[in-house]
Amino acid sequence: MILAALCFILTIAIYYATKVVYRKYTRVYLTPLLITPLALVIIILLGHVPFHTYNAGSKWLSAMLQPATIAFAVPLYKHFDVLKKYAVEILFGVMSGAMMGMLSSALFAKCLHLNASLLDSMIPRSVTTPIAMNVSQLIGGIPTITAIVVILTGILGSIIGPLVIRWFRIDNEIARGVLFGTGAHGAGTSKAFELSAVSGTISSVSMILAALFTLCIAPLVF
Amino acid sequence: MRIKTIIKGILQIAFFIFVSLIMNEITQLFHLKIPGSILGIILIFILLKTKILPLKWVDIGANWMLAELLLFFIPSAVGIIQYKTLLFQNGLQVITLVILSTGLVMACAGRVAVAIAKRRERKRAL
Numbered sequence: 051m052i053l054a055a056l057c058f059i060l061t062i063a064i065y066y067a068t069k070v071v072y073r074k075y076t077r078v079y080l081t082p083l084l085i086t087p088l089a090l091v092i093i094i095l096l097g098h099v100p101f102h103t104y105n106a107g108s109k110w111l112s113a114m115l116q117p118a119t120i121a122f123a124v125p126l127y128k129h130f131d132v133l134k135k136y137a138v139e140i141l142f143g144v145m146s147g148a149m150m151g152m153l154s155s156a157l158f159a160k161c162l163h164l165n166a167s168l169l170d171s172m173i174p175r176s177v178t179t180p181i182a183m184n185v186s187q188l189i190g191g192i193p194t195i196t197a198i199v200v201i202l203t204g205i206l207g208s209i210i211g212p213l214v215i216r217w218f219r220i221d222n223e224i225a226r227g228v229l230f231g232t233g234a235h236g237a238g239t240s241k242a243f244e245l246s247a248v249s250g251t252i253s254s255v256s257m258i259l260a261a262l263f264t265l266c267i268a269p270l271v272f
Numbered sequence: 273m274r275i276k277t278i279i280k281g282i283l284q285i286a287f288f289i290f291v292s293l294i295m296n297e298i299t300q301l302f303h304l305k306i307p308g309s310i311l312g313i314i315l316i317f318i319l320l321k322t323k324i325l326p327l328k329w330v331d332i333g334a335n336w337m338l339a340e341l342l343l344f345f346i347p348s349a350v351g352i353i354q355y356k357t358l359l360f361q362n363g364l365q366v367i368t369l370v371i372l373s374t375g376l377v378m379a380c381a382g383r384v385a386v387a388i389a390k391r392r393e394r395k396r397a398l
Contacts, residue, residue, distance in 0.1 A: 065343045083342045087349035094353065101354050108347035115344040117288035117337065120312035124334035127320040138392065139385045147381025154373040162365040172369060176377055180307035195358065199366060201349050207374045214378040225385035233378035240341045258310060265305065
């Protein structure tokens with residue numbers, strides 16, 4: 051009990067500490083989403099803390115993910131005129147990106163010789179966890195494995211995103227939002243809000259659209 | 273920060289938690305395929321748009337939660353340690369796949385959006 055509470059406090063403390071460091075140095079690999087879990091994993095393993103003890107305290111943080119996702123309605127409402135104006139860019143960007151996500155995941159999984167159920171678990175990995183898990187189940191994947199790969203996508207996506215923007219010279223804040231929301235769901239959206247309020251909002255819409263698109267298309271294709 | 277703002281923020285977050293619980297009940301009751309959080313976004317958006325729900329009733333709480341969104345992902349990220357065997361057996365493949373595929377998705381979504389934006393700008397200029 052005390053240990054669980056301690057884990058909860060430690061999670062928050064490490065998160066804020068890495069956030070301060072990240073704000074000061076803003077290197078992509080210093081993102082709190084990479085450093086905080088890494089530090090916690092090391093502490094848990096060294097301290098021989100079982101994961102369920104850790105999670106007994108920290109599940110309250112995971113539980114906040116859903117209300118926080120609903121809060122995306124507020125920036126959506128505030129920037130609705132921007133969304134309407136760029137609806138075509140968003141729609142086509144999201145559809146091509148989401149399609150690419152499913153196809154390339156399946157293709158790479160085949161090339162890397164992953165077994166069939168693992169392959170199916172990879173297909174919906176670009177979209178937000180609840181929908182990804184749902185799709186995974188529909189097409190014969192393993193929902194919990196999908197959930198892990200979704201988290202990995204979020205962590206790696208917020209690191210890769212800025213590189214993609216640089217290498218592919220994506221100088222448009224609408225396109226930047228589309229890319230983060232389609233490629234790395236909520237974690238990417240949080241990163242997009244760092245770039246600008248408009249990019250963040252476009253990213254939240256893209257995240258929702260990509261999820262709905264994947265939910266409708268994946269069971270038909272795979 | 274004033275005490276009043278803090279109390280407002282906490283109450284607003286409680287409101288979002290309440291909405292998410294109700295939405296989960298609804299999806300379960302009607303066996304909907306869409307998760308409660310997406311229904312919640314749609315509901316709050318409609319309420320704001322129709323002015324039934326004033327923006328100032330949810331603004332502070334929403335901003336706070338969105339600013340700390342990454343914190344809520346962290347326990348699930350730590351949860352990866354439960355899948356040591358998967359990570360040892362297929363970890364490198366899975367990470368390679370995620371990096372390559374995510375790069376492709378982002379490049380594709382971003383370039384398509386840029387291309388359409390440029391095309392529409394040209395049309396507008398004509």
